[in-house]
Amino acid sequence: MQVEVLEKSDNELRFVIRGVGVAFVNSLRRAAIAEVPCMAIEDVVILTNTSPLFDEIIAHRLGMIPLTTPEKGYLMPKECECGGSGCPKCQARLYLDVKADYPMVVYAENLLSDDPDVRPVYGNFPIVKLEMGQALTLEAYAQLGTGRDHAKWQPVSACAYKYYPKIDVNAELCNGCGKCVEACARGVLKLVEGRVVAEDLLKCTLCGDCCEACPRGAIVVDKVPGSFIFYLESTGTMSPERILLKAADVLIDKAKQFINALEAIEK
Numbered sequence: 001m002q003v004e005v006l007e008k009s010d011n012e013l014r015f016v017i018r019g020v021g022v023a024f025v026n027s028l029r030r031a032a033i034a035e036v037p038c039m040a041i042e043d044v045v046i047l048t049n050t051s052p053l054f055d056e057i058i059a060h061r062l063g064m065i066p067l068t069t070p071e072k073g074y075l076m077p078k079e080c081e082c083g084g085s086g087c088p089k090c091q092a093r094l095y096l097d098v099k100a101d102y103p104m105v106v107y108a109e110n111l112l113s114d115d116p117d118v119r120p121v122y123g124n125f126p127i128v129k130l131e132m133g134q135a136l137t138l139e140a141y142a143q144l145g146t147g148r149d150h151a152k153w154q155p156v157s158a159c160a161y162k163y164y165p166k167i168d169v170n171a172e173l174c175n176g177c178g179k180c181v182e183a184c185a186r187g188v189l190k191l192v193e194g195r196v197v198a199e200d201l202l203k204c205t206l207c208g209d210c211c212e213a214c215p216r217g218a219i220v221v222d223k224v225p226g227s228f229i230f231y232l233e234s235t236g237t238m239s240p241e242r243i244l245l246k247a248a249d250v251l252i253d254k255a256k257q258f259i260n261a262l263e264a265i266e267k
Contacts, residue, residue: 006202009202011233013228018227025161025228031247034147038155038237039067039092039118041140048137051106051128064123064141065108066235069144070117072202076144077138077174086141089095092118094140099222100130111140118142123219155243158233164211165204169196183213202229 007014017025044059051058074092077084084090094113098106109123128136147154167188176194189210190199198204198220210219234240 006229008240011236011240011243012231013233014228014229014231017120017230018164020226020228025230027251028230028244028247029159029161031250032156032159032232032243033154035250036155036243036246037093037146038069038145038153038235039074039142039144040150040152041065041067041094041142042145043086043141045139045141047139048135050134051130051136053080053128058136058138061127062111062138063150065111065127066121066140066237067142068117068119068121069155069237070115073115074144088119090143092142094118094142095138096127096140097137098130099135100132103129103131105129106136109248155235155237156232156240157235158231161228161230163206164227164229165200165201165206166222166224167198167204167210168222169198170220171195173216174214175216175218177215179213179215180210180219183209185209 001020002016002018004016004018005013006016037097041059041062044055044062046055046058049055075090077086077090080087080090082090092113092115094111096106096111098104098110106127106129107123108120108125108127110127111120113119130136145153174196175189176196178191178196180196181189181191185207186200186203186205187197188198188200188204191197204221206221206223208221211217211221230241232240234243
């Protein structure tokens with residue numbers, strides 16, 4: 001297996017992975033989406049709410065605010081000795097106490113946390129608009145969860161892969177008419193000195209429009225077996241590299257469980 005990083009930023013990662021099958025890369029994608037635990041608000045206690053929104057709507061909005069997830073310090077509720085009823089080992093407390101002296105918008109940055117490692121990723125998420133004299137006071141409790149239970153626990157906003165493309169141009173058949181270049185919506189192909197070349201191969205989506213547009217059948221688009229371009233965008237709750245490492249750990253644990261189950265059958 002070979003991995004080549006193409007692009008990397010705080011919340012985005014694009015890389016090429018070679019020497020694997022579709023089953024593996026798709027399992028990695030599914031694990032990143034649905035089985036990597038991250039923090040999100042689960043329980044909300046509304047103490048005062050004279051805003052225009054019902055308690056349930058405010059609680060839903062709070063649940064969808066991405067929170068930073070510390071590397072250590074919290075257990076999954078089902079693994080905690082409290083049995084998931086809520087304790088400092090599996091929950092982080094956040095609170096909000098705002099009274100409007102003038103018309104204002106309450107943002108995620110107004111949500112304060114007892115644990116500085118569990119806080120809103122983006123402070124400019126609007127929660128509710130208050131008119132003068134209106135107030136909102138509440139306590140919220142965040143806990144670890146996975147995307148298979150609710151979308152608020154998905155650590156990624158985008159996670160996908162595609163085959164690594166391969167474009168072959170037959171120099172003997174190509175007459176440089178440029179019809180394939182015009183047909184390519186992604187601008188992958190370009191005419192250089194009367195010859196068609198792939199200027200940005202990674203943009204190719206394997207649609208085959210260039211092949212259909214070529215009157216001489218000089219261009220062939222195909223995929224490279226066992227090679228994929230993987231793209232992941234984090235919600236900000238943790239780094240994309242950490243998400244991938246945890247997704248890989250999930251696959252390793254599942255493989256170990258499968259082996260143990262087979263060994264138990266043999267006994």
